[in-house]
Amino acid sequence: MKTSDLHDLRERTRQFALERNWAPYHTPKNLVMAMSVEVAEVAEHFQWLPTGAGDELDAPTRAAVRHELADVLLYLVQLADKLDVDLHDAAVEKMTVNAIKYPPGPGSALT
Amino acid sequence: MKTSDLHDLRERTRQFALERNWAPYHTPKNLVMAMSVEVAEVAEHFQWLPTGAGDELDAPTRAAVRHELADVLLYLVQLADKLDVDLHDAAVEKMTVNAIKYPPGPGSALT
Amino acid sequence: MKTSDLHDLRERTRQFALERNWAPYHTPKNLVMAMSVEVAEVAEHFQWLPTGAGDELDAPTRAAVRHELADVLLYLVQLADKLDVDLHDAAVEKMTVNAIKYPPGPGSALT
């Protein structure tokens, strides 16, 4: 049997929270709020940069950002788990919706 | 052998952005900002609810939240791609760090 | 003698919430979350722009942003009210702290 990496993280975070009795804290509302805090920790590294590309980030910043992206994903996985959302299925489905909203082509400006 | 949902989404989002010439828009900084906007669209559904659990969300709200969680993931995948971060590896590694910060046990209060 | 715009808004928002029986919704936690949602509504207009300056925003966008800045302020005023924070005093005090952290001068890079 194959396990997807998102399902693997779902299992790992379930176990982690269980071992720490975090169920009372981990309401969907609280997980959304925690996820928004982690996103801001990513944003903090980019707020004064021109674009955040390539050499604008030094090595320690890149390492910090890597872990903060992980934090966003870990809260997202836990939130989706509480809400019975399969993230991969939802993302593929949402891309189908987006493809209609933004047809391919050179004039496809983001707004 | 594991399949990788996250790598699959990385490929899909690369192709999607390529077909629309979105490279000039998709700087890391802009993707962070777009991700924060999507997280807030999730948060909007929860801001006045007690916990967001179970029957606090009606069916249309659950469907909307599902797509907004997908949007968060899609921007996260694209951002990680630009920054050469493997999200699953980073998340597993971050959980190891978290396990030291928050040892298991009944007294493991979140702060 | 100074008039206080912030105290005026505090009185107006108290009255507004009272007339609608919003006290049960307006916990500090919920007001923080609502404020973060409004900030993201501002951010949404800027996410794909180079800098957001001058002519990058058309007139309807400028009008929308104006109202969303107002929403941020209104939630901030209400949150500060619940927490017994005088916003002007706190801001002046925080600037004193910031002046020590960032001494004036040409080399005062933001980080």
Add this chain to the structure above:
Amino acid sequence: MKTSDLHDLRERTRQFALERNWAPYHTPKNLVMAMSVEVAEVAEHFQWLPTGAGDELDAPTRAAVRHELADVLLYLVQLADKLDVDLHDAAVEKMTVNAIKYPPGPGSALT
């Protein structure tokens, strides 16, 4: 002549940024992003609390939150200044719009 407290903060922040040559950093886009980071620093204190009211916050947390509310206001004032928005006027105007959207009365549920 009377000076409002929001205009006072506008003058103070102008002077502060000028003395540090921060104009190149202080684009509207960057100020929005910085404001969102400060809002998340407020949110971080509330994410695991039931409501954030009264005795849920200890004295050091209240002091920290006070300064983070100040940071939100300082960025909001600077952003409004760049966009030529008078915050008090905009807030009063927005309340008029809100009064139509949410008529007073016992059934005025927030959604």
